[in-house]
Amino acid sequence: EPEVTQTPSHQVTQMGQEVILRCVPISNHLYFYWYRQILGQKVEFLVSFYNNEISEKSEIFDDQFSVERPDGSNFTLKIRSTKLEDSAMYFCASRETENTEAFFGQGTRLTVV
Amino acid sequence: AQTVTQSQPEMSVQEAETVTLSCTYDTSESDYYLFWYKQPPSRQMILVIRQEAYKQQNATENRFSVNFQKAAKSFSLKISDSQLGDAAMYFCAYRSGTSGSRLTFGEGTQLTVNP
Numbered sequence: 001e002p003e004v005t006q007t008p009s010h011q012v013t014q015m016g017q018e019v020i021l022r023c024v025p026i027s028n029h030l031y032f033y034w035y036r037q038i039l040g041q042k043v044e045f046l047v048s049f050y051n052n053e054i055s056e057k058s059e060i061f062d063d064q065f066s067v068e069r070p071d072g073s074n075f076t077l078k079i080r081s082t083k084l085e086d087s088a089m090y091f092c093a094s095r096e097t098e099n100t101e102a103f104f105g106q107g108t109r110l111t112v113v
Numbered sequence: 114a115q116t117v118t119q120s121q122p123e124m125s126v127q128e129a130e131t132v133t134l135s136c137t138y139d140t141s142e143s144d145y146y147l148f149w150y151k152q153p154p155s156r157q158m159i160l161v162i163r164q165e166a167y168k169q170q171n172a173t174e175n176r177f178s179v180n181f182q183k184a185a186k187s188f189s190l191k192i193s194d195s196q197l198g199d200a201a202m203y204f205c206a207y208r209s210g211t212s213g214s215r216l217t218f219g220e221g222t223q224l225t226v227n228p
Contacts, residue, residue, distance in 0.1 A: 031214060043158070043204060045215040056213045089156055098214060101148065104158035 002026045004105035006092050012111045013082055021077045021108045023092030031095040032075045033102060034067065036060070036088040043091065049075065082112045115140045117207050119219035126195045127227050133180075134190045134222045136205030144210030147181065147188045152202040152221070161203070164188065166210065192224075200226045 005024040013019050025032050034046040047057040049067055064080045075094075079086055089109050093102040116139045126132035138147070149161040164172045164181050171179050176193045192199055205219040 033215070035216070037156075042220050043206075043216075043218040045217070048214055056215055058215070091158060093158075093216075095214070101160050101163055102216065103160070104150075106155065106157040109156075 004092055004094055004103050006090075006105035006108050008108060009106065010109045010111070012113060015084060015112055016081050019079050019082055019110065021079075021090050021092075021110070023075045023077075023094075023105055024073055025075055025092065025094030026096070026103060027073070029094035029096045029103075031055075031098070031102075032067075032069070033093040033095075034077045035091045035093065035104075037091065037107075038085075038088045046077070079110075082110075084112050086110060087112045115142075115145075115207050115209065115217050117205050117217050117219035119203075119205055119222050121222045122220070123223045123225070125225040125227060126192070128195055128197060130195055131191060131193045132195055132224065134192075134203050134205075134224065136188045136190070136219055138186050138188065138205070138207050138219075140186070140207065140209075142209055142211060146208045146210060147179075148206040148208070148216070149177070149179070149188075149190045150204045150206060150218075151199075152204060153200070158204070162190065195226050197226050197228060200224055 007022045032049040037043045047061045048055045066078045089107045091107045092105040095102045145166045147164045151159045162174045178191045180189045202221045204221045206216045
């Protein structure tokens with residue numbers, strides 16, 4: 001069964017460093033998303049991406065965040081200068097069409113120290 | 114903005130029994146979708162069931178069914194014949210049918226299944 005794949009599963013980084021979280025969406029999917037979940041809290045939307053551009057972003061997704069689909073298969077989330085409060089589980093999701101459900105990856109646990 | 118509320122932080126059920134998880138939402142839209150996602154200890158988000166707002170019939174998926182009350186903006190999940198593998202965090206989620214495709218999640222309900 002096709003699935004969304006995220007790497008790495010766990011990333012530890014020092015405050016102020018840049019990190020790139022990687023996702024390989026399901027191959028025929030056209031809509032891509034990043035969500036995050038701070039430990040013990042609800043899952044929050046960060047950004048959606050369609051047709052090689054951001055289609056929607058939340059207030060959390062400020063200038064330190066960026067997304068890219070560099071090669072037609074990967075979908076990345078970059079955090080330019082990490083802060084302690086960026087520590088969270090980051091989920092990538094993809095959807096085939098506007099009316100189908102989103103499938104989530106297994107998440108990347110980001111720990112900023 | 115849409116909001117989703119799960120008022121039960123924790124629930125427990127005996128194996129083989131039935132449990133109902135509550136969810137309410139607030140929206141001014143008429144076209145939307147509702148979902149229940151399961152998050153086991155591995156923390157992966159797994160879709161359990163989905164309901165389109167325009168459908169009056171409640172969605173069912175094997176042991177999982179929903180009670181969708183559109184006027185009351187209520188969307189509860191019923192798990193029948195609970196199994197140990199059902200133990201997880203359950204999130205209710207909303208998606209607009211017209212404006213954007215983000216999911217808005219509730220706070221989650223931690224379900225424990227007792228043997």
